[in-house]
Amino acid sequence: xxxxxxxxxxxxxxxxxxxxxxxxxxxxxxxxxxxxxxxxxxxxxxxxxxxxxxxxxxxxxxxxxxxxxxxxxxxxxxxxxxxxxxxxxxxxxxxxxxxxxxxxxxxxxxxxxxxxxxxxxxxxxxxxxxxxxxxxxxxxxxxxxxxxxxxxxxxxxxxxxxxxxxxxxxxxxxxxxxxxxxxxxxxxxxxxxxxxxxxxxxxxxxxxxxxxxxxxxxxxxxxxxxxxxxxxxxxxxxxxxxxxxxxxxxxxxxxxxxxxxxxxxxxxxxxxxxxxxxxxxxxxxxxxxxxxxxxxxxxxxxxxxxxxxxxxxxxxxxxxxxxxxxxxxxxxxxxxxxxxxxxxxxxxxxxxxxxxxxxxxxxxxxxxxxxxxxxxxxxxxxxxxxxxxxxxxxxxxxxxxxxxxxxxxxxxxxxxxxxxxxxxxxxxxxxxxxxxxxxxxxxxxxxxxxxxxxxxxxxxxxxxxxxxxxxxxxxxxxxxxxx
Amino acid sequence: xxxxxxxxxxxxxxxxxxxxxxxxxxxxxxxxxxxxxxxxxxxxxxxxxxxxxxxxxxxxxxxxxxxxxxxxxxxxxxxxxxxxxxxxxxxxxxxxxxxxxxxx
Amino acid sequence: xxxxxxxxxxxxxxxxxxxxxxxxxxxxxxxxxxxxxxxxxxxxxxxxxxxxxxxxxxxxxxxxxxxxxxxxxxxxxxxxxxxxxxxxxxxxxxxxxxxxxxxxxxxxxxxxxxxxxxxxxxxxxxxxxxxxxxxxxxxxxxxxxxxxxxxxxxxxxxxxxxxxxxxxxxxxxxxxxxxxxxxxxxxxxxxxxxxxxxxxxxxxxxxxxxxxxxxxxxxxxxxxxxxxxxxxxxxxxxxxxxxxxxxxxxxxxxxxxxxxxxxxxxxxxxxxxxxxxxxxxxxxxxxxxxxxxxxxxxxxxxxxxxxxxxxxxxxxxxxxxxxxxxxxx
Numbered sequence: 054x055x056x057x058x059x060x061x062x063x064x065x066x067x068x069x070x071x072x073x074x075x076x077x078x079x080x081x082x083x084x085x086x087x088x089x090x091x092x093x094x095x096x097x098x099x100x101x102x103x104x105x106x107x108x109x110x111x112x113x114x115x116x117x118x119x120x121x122x123x124x125x126x127x128x129x130x131x132x133x134x135x136x137x138x139x140x141x142x143x144x145x146x147x148x149x150x151x152x153x154x155x156x157x158x159x160x161x162x163x164x165x166x167x168x169x170x171x172x173x174x175x176x177x178x179x180x181x182x183x184x185x186x187x188x189x190x191x192x193x194x195x196x197x198x199x200x201x202x203x204x205x206x207x208x209x210x211x212x213x214x215x216x217x218x219x220x221x222x223x224x225x226x227x228x229x230x231x232x233x234x235x236x237x238x239x240x241x242x243x244x245x246x247x248x249x250x251x252x253x254x255x256x257x258x259x260x261x262x263x264x265x266x267x268x269x270x271x272x273x274x275x276x277x278x279x280x281x282x283x284x285x286x287x288x289x290x291x292x293x294x295x296x297x298x299x300x301x302x303x304x305x306x307x308x309x310x311x312x313x314x315x316x317x318x319x320x321x322x323x324x325x326x327x328x329x330x331x332x333x334x335x336x337x338x339x340x341x342x343x344x345x346x347x348x349x350x351x352x353x354x355x356x357x358x359x360x361x362x363x364x365x366x367x368x369x370x371x372x373x374x375x376x377x378x379x380x381x382x383x384x385x386x387x388x389x390x391x392x393x394x395x396x397x398x399x400x401x402x403x404x405x406x407x408x409x410x411x412x413x414x415x416x417x418x419x420x421x422x423x424x425x426x427x428x429x430x431x432x433x434x435x436x437x438x439x440x441x442x443x444x445x446x447x448x449x450x451x452x453x454x455x456x457x458x459x460x461x462x463x464x465x466x467x468x469x470x471x472x473x474x475x476x477x478x479x480x481x482x483x484x485x486x487x488x489x490x491x492x493x494x495x496x497x498x499x500x501x502x503x504x505x506x507x508x509x510x511x512x513x514x515x516x517x518x519x520x521x522x523x524x525x526x527x528x529x530x531x532x533x534x535x536x
Numbered sequence: 537x538x539x540x541x542x543x544x545x546x547x548x549x550x551x552x553x554x555x556x557x558x559x560x561x562x563x564x565x566x567x568x569x570x571x572x573x574x575x576x577x578x579x580x581x582x583x584x585x586x587x588x589x590x591x592x593x594x595x596x597x598x599x600x601x602x603x604x605x606x607x608x609x610x611x612x613x614x615x616x617x618x619x620x621x622x623x624x625x626x627x628x629x630x631x632x633x634x635x636x637x638x639x640x
Numbered sequence: 641x642x643x644x645x646x647x648x649x650x651x652x653x654x655x656x657x658x659x660x661x662x663x664x665x666x667x668x669x670x671x672x673x674x675x676x677x678x679x680x681x682x683x684x685x686x687x688x689x690x691x692x693x694x695x696x697x698x699x700x701x702x703x704x705x706x707x708x709x710x711x712x713x714x715x716x717x718x719x720x721x722x723x724x725x726x727x728x729x730x731x732x733x734x735x736x737x738x739x740x741x742x743x744x745x746x747x748x749x750x751x752x753x754x755x756x757x758x759x760x761x762x763x764x765x766x767x768x769x770x771x772x773x774x775x776x777x778x779x780x781x782x783x784x785x786x787x788x789x790x791x792x793x794x795x796x797x798x799x800x801x802x803x804x805x806x807x808x809x810x811x812x813x814x815x816x817x818x819x820x821x822x823x824x825x826x827x828x829x830x831x832x833x834x835x836x837x838x839x840x841x842x843x844x845x846x847x848x849x850x851x852x853x854x855x856x857x858x859x860x861x862x863x864x865x866x867x868x869x870x871x872x873x874x875x876x877x878x879x880x881x882x883x884x885x886x887x888x889x890x891x892x893x894x895x896x897x898x899x900x901x902x903x904x905x906x907x908x909x910x911x912x913x914x915x916x917x918x919x920x921x922x923x924x925x926x927x928x929x930x931x932x933x934x935x936x937x938x939x940x941x942x943x944x945x946x947x948x949x950x951x952x953x954x955x956x957x958x959x960x961x962x963x964x965x966x967x968x969x
Contacts, residue, residue, distance in 0.1 A: 059917045067806060067904055071898045111800045113919035118776040120800045158818035165811050172804065180602050184804045189610050191616060191808055193814035196663075198620055206819070210620045217572050218559060221579055224606065228582045229760045231599065235772035245769060254760035258753070310541055418576060479919075525629060540651050542686065545657035545761055549661050553754040560665035560746045566716060570678055571666045573709060575715045577685055588692045591647075595693045597656035597789035601798060603697050604790065605805050607704050607786055608940070612812040612836030612853055619820045620952060625719045626821070 057100060058109040058122040060093035061132065069164035079160035080147045086164060087143040091136040098129040102529055108177075117238045123177035126527045130383055131301055132174050134390045137511065138293050141504035146286035147399050148501050149405070153284075163198075166290065173298050179227045179237045182302065183220060186266070190216035195281035208278035215265060215275050222262030229255040239310060256311045260303060267299035269323075269360055270330030273353045278339075280349035285401020288345060289394035292352045292381040297386060300359055304382075307367060308494050317368045324364030327465040330357030335473035340479070343494040344400045344410040347477055348393065348437035351436060354470060355389045361463065362451060374454065380524035381450035387523065388443035391512035392435035398505040398515045400526050401430040412481055417486040424502040426485050431509035433478035434472065435516075438471050443516025443523075503528065541553030544585045565621040569614055576610045654691065659686050673946030675713045695859040696790045701852075703867035711874065715823065715948065770837060773790025780904050785925025787857035794861065795929045799907070806899045806936060813896050813943045822882065829879040837879040844872035852937055856926065862899075862933040866940030873945035883953040884945050892907035892953070896943065906932060 069085030072079035100107055106125040124132070150156045156296040158378055169189035176182045194216065198209035227237070233251040236242055246252055268276040276296070278289045289421060313369055334354030334521065338347045362382035369375040402425045404410045419426035435442035448467060516523070553577020562568045578602045587599035641964050662685060665677035682705045690698035777789050777797060784792035829837070847868035873884040880897030886892055906928050907918040915921075920928050946953075 056911050056917050062902065063908065063917070064902065066803075069807075069810070070901055070904070073814075075891045076893075080616075095969065109916065111916060111918045113916040114794060114797055115776065117773055118780060118797050119728060120798055155818045158814045162814050165807055165814075168804075168807060174710045176645065179803070180798075181801055183606060184609070184801050187613070188804055188808050188811065191815075192611060192811045194618065194620075195811060198623075198819060199817065203624065206620055206623050210617060210624070212614065213617050213620065214559070214565075214568055214572065217617075218556070218575075219574055221552075221555075221572070223584070224576075225757070227577045228579060228586060229757065231583070232586045232761060233763055233766050235596075235765060235769050237598075243768065247766075249763060250756075250760040251763040254756045257756070373741070374736075467784070488931070539648055543648075543651045543655045543933050544692065546758065547688075549660055549754050549761070550659045552757070552902070553660070553750050554663050554666050556750045556753070557747060561743060561805050562669075564671075566671055566713065567666075567674065567717075567968070570713060572654045573678070574662045574666050574681070577662075577682075577705065581685065581688070584689055584697060587694065594750055594778075596772070597777050597793050598698055598773045598798075600694050600790045601793035602801075603694075604700055604794060604861075605801055607697075607700055608805060608863055609808055611704050611709050612714070612943065613948065615712055615944075616812045616815050618712055619947075619950055620817050620821055621818050622716065622719050629729075633650050 055100065055107055057093065057097050057125055057153075058107055058175055058250070061090045061097075061136065061176065062168055064090050065168040067173060068223070069161045069168065070345050072160035072164060076157040076160070078485075079157070080151075083160050083164055084140075084147065085149065087136070087140040087395075091133075091140050092165065092265045093366055094129070094132045094136040094171075095354070097124055098526075101126055101129045102526060103461065112327075117236055118242050120181050121177040121238055121240065122175045123239070124175060126529050127258075127305075127383065128174045130387065130523065130526060131297075132171065133299075134295050135167075135170050135174065136388045138390055138394045138508065139170070141292065141508050142286040142289045142398065144499070145289075145401070145504040146284075149284065149286055149401060152157060153199075153201075155201070156395070159196070159199060159284075161333060162192050162196050163287075166196060170290075170294050172300055174301065174459070177239045179235075180457070181228065181238065183224050183227060188225065188304075189295060190299065192219065192268070193287075194336065196287045197279050197291065199287070200282045200284050202282060205282035207233050208275070208282050210277050212233060212279045219262040219265035222258045224262075226255040226257075226259035226262070228259070231322045239305075243309050243312075245264070246313060252311065252314045256306075256314060257497060259306065263299050263303045267296045267303065268353060268356060270326050270333055270357060272358075273334070276353060276429065277346055280352065281343060281345040285345075285397055285404065286309075287399070288348070288376065289397035292348065292397055293390040293394035294354060296352065297359075297390060299421060300356065300363075300386070302328075304363055307363070313518070315367055320367035321365075321366045322364075323360045324463070327357040327360030327362075327364065328463070330354060330360065331466055331470040332357075332473075333468055335477065338477040339473060342411055342413065344403060344415070344481060345397065347412065347481065348396045348400055350394055351474070351477065354474070355382065357391065358448075358451075358470070359386055359389075361466070362447075365451070365454065365463070376528060377450060377524070378454050379453075380527045381447040384443045384523045385447035385525060386522050388435045388447065388516050390514045391516065392432040392442075392444070395428050395432040395505050395508035397437070399425045399432065402505065406413065412484055413440055415481070415485050416487040418483070421481075424499060424506055428502065428505040428509035429485075430478075430482055431506075431513045433453040433474075433482065436514035437474040437478055437511075441517035442513040443520050444512075445517065446520040452482055540590075542590055544588075546582065546606060548578045548581040548585055551575065553578075565617065569617055573610060573614060574605065580606050610622050651691070654684065654688050658688060659864070674686065674718060674952075675710065675717065675879055676743075677712065679706050681711035682710060696788075696864070697752060697863070697866045699859055700867065703871070704862060707947070712948060715797075715950070719823070723916070756909060783922070783925075785920065785927075785929050786855075788855060788861070790859075791855050791861050791929070791933075794863075795932060796920070796925060799903070802936075803900065803903050803907070803918075806903065809940060809943045810896055810900060813946050816946050816950065816951050817892075822954050823950035833879050837875055840875055841872045844875070846873070846893060848937065848941070851934055852930075856930065856935065862936040865933075866937045867944065868945035869937065869941035870948070873941065874948050875943070877949060884949065886942065886945065886953040889952075892942065895938055897939070899932070899939035902932050902935040 109122045110119040112119045171184045194213045209431045265272045338350035437442045438448040555571045558571025585598035587596040661681040665674045686698045686701040783795045848865040851860035851865035876884045
């Protein structure tokens with residue numbers, strides 16, 4: 054039992070209050086809080102590596118009565134990615150919202166969003182997950198509406214209604230589980246659940262709700278408008294973390310809670326829709342006119358890979374192979390988190406200095422924003438899955454697993470998806486590095502581009518070279534889990 | 537065994553389904569919100585039914601607490617949606633002035 | 641025997657009426673009628689919850705579910721008529737046959753979901769569950785600091801949920817402050833309304849305080865009290881007090897954050913002496929909970945009034961007068 058588990062949540066929440074009371078120091082408070090959250094997550098990760106999964110039951114009550122928090126290697130790695138992306142996006146946002154009329158509301162909302170992300174990754178109680186999902190959804194909606202354009206607010210309204218429907222489906226599932234097992238605690242439930250109508254229907258409802266929130270094809274339709282019209286740092290966190298947290302919950306529930314009821318047909322559905330998402334999202338990204346929309350469609354495709362990974366992991370028997378593929382899944386998720394946030398921040402910088410993000414009119418812009426486009430290129434390497442990025446290692450593992458199993462159709466999907474990613478990334482780069490330049494505003498300081506660069510370097514170099522570490526950390530908890 | 541939980545359980549599921557259907561069929565914000573609220577009421581009623589242990593028995597307080605939380609979340613989400621809807625109805629959005637006025 | 645038969649009939653009638661009201665409200669085409677039906681549905685639901693031995697919830701549903709949500713929807717009605725034209729245009733664009741097929745599919749799917757849920761509920765409670773949370777709650781109730789089990793769950797056993805819920809409220813309040821514009825029509829209050837407000841507002845404030853106090857051991861608590869206090873604010877708005885007595889930006893921010901602040905402070909204070917977050921010292925729990933609830937009530941009420949107002953409170957109408965004063969000097 055360690056209070057360390059609650060620190061990332063508490064720090065962000067306390068900082069949200071701080072920015073509410075002292076708006077003139079809001080940016081500083083938010084940066085310090087993001088840095089401290091990252092620090093506490095690192096401490097938590099080292100505790101998990103040293104001692105195994107960590108538990109905390111809030112209020113000191115017995116298990117089942119109080120709400121439990123839980124961290125194992127899987128959640129700790131997702132937390133690490135979230136905290137790092139949040140810190141970089143916070144530093145970027147300081148300049149970005151400096152002159153916004155909404156800045157006195159932006160910062161507390163920004164910190165509430167982080168609170169929700171950390172709280173969801175730590176949650177081990179079904180109803181707590183519901184409340185936190187609502188906090189995540191409502192703060193994300195409000196922040197994306199702060200884009201301030203008609204398109205942004207319209208997208209936010211649609212996002213809100215769909216998010217509410219998703220949460221309702223999830224809550225209905227919780228009711229069925231509570232009706233049969235009279236508990237909300239994930240660990241206790243994992244011990245008693247058994248296949249049967251309650252579990253099947255609850256599983257379907259909860260998964261449907263989360264799939265809507267994680268924008269899996271064909272329930273992705275709300276995503277492009279939201280992610281393309283929100284303020285750039287918000288888009289970065291939405292695309293890199295918010296949809297991924299919903300995916301994380303699906304993974305957590307299917308691996309730990311629904312495990313006894315997993316049927317291969319249900320798992321295959323994830324794979325089929327994942328494959329469709331890869332092709333459809335990449336296709337849209339190839340032809341879209343705007344850079345932020347391209348990034349949004351690319352997210353739909355990349356989420357498709359995650360679902361494809363998950364479907365393969367779910368049907369695999371426990372053992373070393375499954376652990377290898379799970380590691381690849383996590384590595385892919387982390388790489389995408391860093392690369393996609395870098396891409397959105399780069400798009401934000403382009404939009405600020407060129408006044409728009411229409412790809413066709415970005416001729417030669419790279420010459421004026423070299424560091425931003427270098428980061429964009431690095432992020433592209435990770436999104437395509439070229440070496441030395443983390444996603445290259447992950448896709449390699451995916452390909453070897455599927456080839457060994459003779460599932461050539463998945464191989465085809467991965468290869469086609471990667472080629473399409475090449476096309477949409479090089480389309481941007483070839484225009485931006487073109488000869489004749491379009492005049493943009495002069496950049497104020499190179500420092501503004503550093504958070505973007507840091508994210509891109511992490512996705513491509515650090516995760517690529519340190520990928521083995523991810524597998525090793527996950528192995529620590531291989532015996533743990535929720536059971 | 538009384539038929540009370542059965543009756544209200546069916547009622548809860550019916551409300552949930554009616555709300556979902558309404559949310560899908562309508563395209564206006566107000567009517568969709570109303571439908572989502574009805575659907576939510578159905579889910580909350582389901583929790584209350586689960587808490588009911590029969591006449592003379594004390595009910596399970598946990599679902600009651602969850603429902604109270606759910607109610608407050610629902611009303612705040614509704615308020616947010618209506619505010620955004622009203623924003624969209626404003627005739628002309630004033631261009632964002634880069635003024636420094638703030639309540640600091 | 642006779643009694644139970646009678647109860648069954650009443651139950652059947654209540655359940656059926658609720659479904660009919662909901663269906664008429666959701667599937668009807670007249671928005672105003674739909675909202676009125678929705679409010680009636682909410683009141684009926686609150687009756688059902690009282691019948692299912694949930695008096696805490698009956699109170700909350702009447703105040704929040706039917707009352708406040710209904711008032712919110714009604715106040716949005718004038719704005720949603722303009723929206724209709726746009727929708728019709730969209731519909732003309734869409735391929736009608738495809739649309740119809742899609743609707744049929746959705747209806748079938750939803751009916752399937754409903755049947756599946758009934759099938760799942762038919763499962764009943766698993767007999768081999770070692771213990772239920774309900775038993776735990778009653779077992780530990782004496783140590784919770786309050787006698788009302790629902791309050792104990794909300795503010796002690798599952799206080800973390802309530803903490804995050806207050807964060808949800810703060811998030812909505814911030815959104816309204818950032819993007820909203822006050823939308824309450826300004827009406828000149830007649831003498832009757834002024835008199836009514838003069839009586840009702842103090843009464844509602846008293847009632848909110850009473851609900852807070854009594855929530856420790858009987859139905860009531862911060863949420864019900866907050867909703868009642870918000871009703872006082874809404875009354876003030878309707879009677880021409882354009883700011884509903886809400887304070888200026890700084891104090892407003894403090895009021896919005898007060899519940900969370902006290903919650904985090906009280907929860908974290910004990911961690912210094914080695915306790916777990918949100919663990920209250922034995923013997924002090926009752927007092928701490930009351931204090932947290934009082935602040936939470938304030939935050940809830942302010943948020944709900946803001947929600948009804950639809951934007952940051954307008955400055956009181958005195959400044960112009962003062963302005964001419966200054967010029968006069």
